[in-house]
Amino acid sequence: MRFSVRIACKNIRRRPVRAALMCIIVLFLSFTAFMGGYLIISLQNGLDGYRARLGADIVVVPSSAQGHGTVDNVLLHGITGNYYIPQDSLEKLDGIEGIEKKTGQFYLTSAKASCCSVRVQIIGFDPETDFTVLPWISSSITGTLGDGDIIIGADIAYPADDCLRFYGESYRVAGQLEKTGTGLDNAVFTNRRTIRKMAESAAGSIERGSLRGVDTENAVSCVLIRVKDGYDSSEVADDINIHVSKVRATPSASMIGSVADGFGSVSVFISAAAAGIWLIAVVIMIAVFALMMNERRKEFAVLRVAGASGKMIVSAVSWEAALIGAAGSLIGLAVSLLLTAPLSESIRNHFSLPFMQPDIGVVVMLSAGAVIMPIIVGVAAAVLSALRITKNETGLLLREDA
Amino acid sequence: MKLRAENVGRMYFRSSKNTNFFYAVESLDLELEEGKITVITGRSGSGKTTLINMLCGLLTPSCGRVLLDDKDLYASGDRERSLLRNRSFGIIPQGQTGLQCLTAAENVLLPVSMYGSSKGKEDKARILLEKLGIDDLWDVYSNELSGGELRRMSVARALINDPGIIIADEPTGDLDADTTVLVMELLKERARNGAAVLIVTHDKDVMPYADTVYTMEKGVLKKA
Numbered sequence: 001m002r003f004s005v006r007i008a009c010k011n012i013r014r015r016p017v018r019a020a021l022m023c024i025i026v027l028f029l030s031f032t033a034f035m036g037g038y039l040i041i042s043l044q045n046g047l048d049g050y051r052a053r054l055g056a057d058i059v060v061v062p063s064s065a066q067g068h069g070t071v072d073n074v075l076l077h078g079i080t081g082n083y084y085i086p087q088d089s090l091e092k093l094d095g096i097e098g099i100e101k102k103t104g105q106f107y108l109t110s111a112k113a114s115c116c117s118v119r120v121q122i123i124g125f126d127p128e129t130d131f132t133v134l135p136w137i138s139s140s141i142t143g144t145l146g147d148g149d150i151i152i153g154a155d156i157a158y159p160a161d162d163c164l165r166f167y168g169e170s171y172r173v174a175g176q177l178e179k180t181g182t183g184l185d186n187a188v189f190t191n192r193r194t195i196r197k198m199a200e201s202a203a204g205s206i207e208r209g210s211l212r213g214v215d216t217e218n219a220v221s222c223v224l225i226r227v228k229d230g231y232d233s234s235e236v237a238d239d240i241n242i243h244v245s246k247v248r249a250t251p252s253a254s255m256i257g258s259v260a261d262g263f264g265s266v267s268v269f270i271s272a273a274a275a276g277i278w279l280i281a282v283v284i285m286i287a288v289f290a291l292m293m294n295e296r297r298k299e300f301a302v303l304r305v306a307g308a309s310g311k312m313i314v315s316a317v318s319w320e321a322a323l324i325g326a327a328g329s330l331i332g333l334a335v336s337l338l339l340t341a342p343l344s345e346s347i348r349n350h351f352s353l354p355f356m357q358p359d360i361g362v363v364v365m366l367s368a369g370a371v372i373m374p375i376i377v378g379v380a381a382a383v384l385s386a387l388r389i390t391k392n393e394t395g396l397l398l399r400e401d402a
Numbered sequence: 403m404k405l406r407a408e409n410v411g412r413m414y415f416r417s418s419k420n421t422n423f424f425y426a427v428e429s430l431d432l433e434l435e436e437g438k439i440t441v442i443t444g445r446s447g448s449g450k451t452t453l454i455n456m457l458c459g460l461l462t463p464s465c466g467r468v469l470l471d472d473k474d475l476y477a478s479g480d481r482e483r484s485l486l487r488n489r490s491f492g493i494i495p496q497g498q499t500g501l502q503c504l505t506a507a508e509n510v511l512l513p514v515s516m517y518g519s520s521k522g523k524e525d526k527a528r529i530l531l532e533k534l535g536i537d538d539l540w541d542v543y544s545n546e547l548s549g550g551e552l553r554r555m556s557v558a559r560a561l562i563n564d565p566g567i568i569i570a571d572e573p574t575g576d577l578d579a580d581t582t583v584l585v586m587e588l589l590k591e592r593a594r595n596g597a598a599v600l601i602v603t604h605d606k607d608v609m610p611y612a613d614t615v616y617t618m619e620k621g622v623l624k625k626a
């Protein structure tokens with residue numbers, strides 16, 4: 001082993017408290033780097049997923065569903081009630097100018113009772129007019145979605161027997177969607193005919209008595225609209241809000257906007273917190289190294305007397321910092337990896353933002369960064385403070401407190 | 403090996419009435435000969451430590467040259483000078499100089515392990531510690547040693563590489579008369595084997611070993 005490595009190890013072993021202190025500072029650096037990066041990337045992924053999944057320019061929901069059952073609620077939380085757009089309002093939508101495509105969706109909440117395997121949001125789309133769900137589904141499953149088939153979101157456990165029960169009937173799971181980081185991960189998709197059947201059996205059940213009287217044949221929970229080229233989504237939405245009663249039209253840009261704003265402020269908060277912790281930790285680290293090196297002036301002088309070059313001393317100090325840094329940042333990384341799940345969960349609940357964990361490649365990169373960056377900072381701080389001392393002539397260092 | 407100082411002097415910054423510097427060592431010549439023990443005495447603050455630091459390559463002179471066998475010490479870079487110090491100089495500095503992270507044995511073997519493996523030199527280290535009467539402290543960490551034990555440890559460290567030049571700054575300051583004899587006998591043995599030895603001291607017990615004695619006064623060296 002090289003002399004500089006040997007002397008570094010001996011120094012660490014003989015000064016365990018000093019080493020442990022440095023280790024803890026480095027641990028903070030690595031934890032903050034990893035966690036900050038992880039959370040921001042997850043939120044960014046969630047936002048991207050949300051944006052990609054919306055797929056429509058305008059979302060029309062019944063005005064009675066204020067606060068509930070809106071598409072952004074479905075996307076974000078996966079919770080809705082059962083609200084439906086009145087038939088006459090639907091007909092009036094036809095008279096609005098500037099609509100290129102529109103498709104109705106029917107939402108049904110499954111009950112948490114013996115009649116249903118899971119409590120989820122069931123989204124029924126119309127295969128003839130749909131332009132948002134099918135393009136997405138077709139990239140996730142092969143084959144077609146027949147009557148009685150369902151597709152489940154990424155967060156729903158895949159049933160062993162390929163079947164889920166809703167209101168007493170069994171439905172075949174035709175596929176599972178990729179994770180989006182939105183409430184849709186907890187949703188079940190199926191075509192219009194199938195969801196009508198579910199709604200009818202639900203209407204007969206005790207849990208969904210509210211469905212009695214709903215015209216399940218024609219009712220829709222929401223209408224997704226794509227605007228013609230040359231028309232402005234918000235103007236068309238205003239038009240709908242003025243001319244069609246009992247519905248509320250929202251341009252999706254504004255929905256994304258509110259989520260993006262939320263994302264923006266949370267990620268600014270996380271970045272600021274991470275930067276603050278880094279700043280403090282780096283300052284402490286530089287100060288501790290400077291103090292530590294000062295107390296070691298005599299030690300360096302002795303090494304010089306025995307024939308060490310300035311380079312050898314800087315190298316020994318670098319090794320010491322690198323070894324301590326490696327230990328600290330690996331522990332920091334381990335702590336981070338243990339805490340990602342609970343911390344992600346609390347961020348997601350606390351801020352109600354779409355959240356999608358990065359894939360393994362990104363996690364590996366983040367981990368590497370979280371280990372390497374604090375080591376570089378530590379070694380740099382150590383080298384700088386060692387250089388400040390070794391630039392002095394040994395003859396001058398030696399006589400201090402001689 | 404021969405060490406020669408030519409016109410070597412060193413100034414320090416210090417404000418006084420007329421100037422803001424002074425010469426701690428006035429420009430002087432000195433030659434250390436093979437096989438000889440040279441002793442420098444003088445009052446505290448007369449410039450002895452400054453002079454010998456310049457002689458062993460640890461302090462750049464303000465003027466003049468230091469030649470080791472006609473090689474200018476301060477003309478070479480840090481790496482080369484450090485290696486030269488490791489191979490050719492045995493330095494016993496003023497004050498206590500033990501590395502706390504090392505045992506007595508590791509401290510003694512430091513100059514060896516620095517540029518290679520200390521294997522094979524352990525016997526030699528043991529003999530040195532025996533001659534100095536501290537071989538029982540082999541495994542003891544240096545922060546547990548007394549002043550006199552540390553002093554003898556640094557004597558052994560200075561001698562481990564069989565240096566051609568030995569420079570000692572008050573090597574017997576914290577030793578009793580008997581131990582002083584141990585150290586001086588060891589240095590005398592080295593001189594007899596061809597080393598050039600320079601000792602700065604106030605110790606009367608050292609004088610009988612001297613071949614040449616100088617006194618230093620206010621930076622000026624005079625033959626006694």
Ligand SMILES: Nc1ncnc2c1ncn2[C@@H]1O[C@H](COP(=O)(O)OP(=O)(O)O)[C@@H](O)[C@H]1O
Pocket residue numbers: 396399414415416426444445446447448449450451452453
């Ligand atoms: N780094 C320095 N800066 C200023 N003055 C110094 C410095 N080092 C030594 N001196 C002064 O130089 C003079 C000689 O010091 P030194 O060589 O240590 O003397 P000695 O070893 O004979 O006691 C003293 O007056 C001391 O105060």
Ligand SMILES: [Mg+2]
Pocket residue numbers: 450451452496571
């Ligand atoms: Mg002195």
